[in-house]
Amino acid sequence: MDIATILGIVIALGSIIGGQALEGGHLSSILQLTAFIIVMGGTIGACCVQNPLPVVLKAVGSLSLAISGPHIDHKGIIKLILDLANVSRKQGLLALEGKLKDIKDPFMKKGVQLIVDGTDPKAVHEILEIEVEHHEEEGVIAAKVWEAAGGYAPTVGILGAVLGLIHVMENLADPSKLGGGIAVAFVATVYGVGAANLFFLPLANKIKYKLKEEAGSRTMIIIGLVGLAQGENPRLLQEKLESFLPHGERTKEQKK
Structure with missing residues (x-):
């Protein structure tokens, strides 16, 4: 969470x-239910016009990334890669096949499987790098739906305000109906501007941040697995992987 x-x-x-x-x-x-329907309905409709339905649905699904994105345990990833490196160094790369069942991350599991299958380290790097880029690109497209919503919502809010004022003008002779029309007019603007700047645009940026964080951890996995496949010394591999950690989380040797 x-x-x-x-x-x-x-x-x-x-x-x-x-x-x-x-x-x-x-x-x-x-x-005001009327204002809410005008602003949210109009914004959703505009987003559906701009984007294919699968992209809109993916954008809705990406909310889980912003609200409860997975916690990335960088130290745990490094430890697992180093354990695999020590196993392969002592028993050979084929011994990693027995470790596949213990790997929970599908991305890392795919990389280890490629290594076990005898794939060239350069090819492993290319395959995994393409997957990282594709995953991030898909996520950014979903985030842009929320950015688009942030652009449309204030304008639709103004549209709601105009509709409310039209209703007011039509009922000038009946003072009892003026209050409701004016309320819808102003509240629609509040909903449009508020939804855009408090929810849609911040959510888009949070999703992008989470995607960058995921891409960084996957890049670390790629470097670790390629080094493992090339038979790098586990100590050297550790130095390389810990470069991805914040300075305060590195080992004493790395800090110096």
């Missing part, structure tokens, strides 16, 4: 509702 994402949403909504209360306003005055 990404606490920062949840905390950010709570703080954003809490600040808006709290500010509204401090000004003496009521929560019911900013809860």
Whole structure:
């Protein structure tokens, strides 16, 4: 669970509702179903027009990456690669086949399987690198759907405001209907601008960050597996892999 994402949403909504209360306003005055339908429906429709349905669905699925993205244990990855390197150094690369069942990460498992199958280290690097690039590219396309939503929502909010004002103008002779129309007009703008800047655009950037983080860990795996396949000394391999860690998490020798 990404606490920062949840905390950010709570703080954003809490600040808006709290500010509204401090000004003496009521929560019911900013809860307008009509405005919500106009803004969210219009934004979703625009995104569906811009993107193929599979991309839109993938964007919805990518929310899980922003909210509860997988925790990447870099030290655990390094330890596993070094264990595999020690096994291959003592027993040969074919001995790694017995370790496949203990590898949970599908990406690493695929790389080890390629090595066990006798694939050339250069080819292993190319195959895994292509997979990393493809995975990141797919994720970025999904993130761009949320970026697009962040661009459309304020404009649709303005459209909702205009519709509300049209409703007001049509009922100038009936003062009892003016309040509702004006409320929809202003609340639609609030929903559009708020949704774009508090949710859609931040979510897009969080997804991109998570993708970069995943790509970094997979690049580390590639370097480790290629070094393993080439028979590099485990100590040298450790030095190389720990270069991916923040300075404070490296071994004492690496810090010097």
